[in-house]
Amino acid sequence: QGSNVTALPSLRLWCPQGVPHSQDTVKEEQEVAEMGPPEGSAPMTSTVITIPRETPHRDHVLWSLFSTLFLNWCCLGFVAFAYSVRARDRKMVGDIIGAQSYASTAKCLNIWALVLGLLLTITLIAVFATVSAVNFRLYFRI
Template sequence: VISRDHAAPATTTVINIRGDTVVPDHVVWSLFNTVFMNWCCLGFVAFTYSVKTRDRKMAGDLTGAQSFASTARCLNIWALVLGLLLTITFVILVSTGSLVIFETVSEMVKHYGGS
């Protein structure tokens, strides 16, 4: 006589379905930096890495795509920060230079112009 108290334990099967991993390629940001903030060609280099990210994603190499995307992101941050700092510095230098030129011309007109 077999007792039902000693039945085999129920087994379960777990299937891990890997969802689509989203890897941002930063192409739009890189294109913006290439066109507007391309000091030291960092925007262009970031754009190159963004295109490489897209290529790796199409090939199915998510690890390579994540590596290229990380590099593109870092380059974009540096391009944006450096571009903003250099642009602000350039605006300050041009505006102060214009003021110095204006003051010099005013002094020359006062000194030589009042015949």
């Protein structure tokens, strides 16, 4: 019961092993295909098994941990970490909607922690550089 491949341009059919079919074999296969399955056989049924695909929902735990350790201005990183842990808990329970909600909040808090942390860090560096320059001028009376 192998699949036959037609060779072009001639109309000869070939078996998978490369042995050509005779014209009688081709006619018999066509007749069997037209007649259908034998009468005593059970009807063919198909079973469809639906396996739910696990969609990876990000809970942003690593990003929140980084924000907590390095960019924790106004405790936004810690709050983001708490929401990330809640999102992971909801995901483990199977509450996808709740997990997405907590993960979205954690992502928003992480973005704010990152932006605020970068702005405050740049501001502190600028202030420190300005104060150092002023003190340098005053010390050396330039």
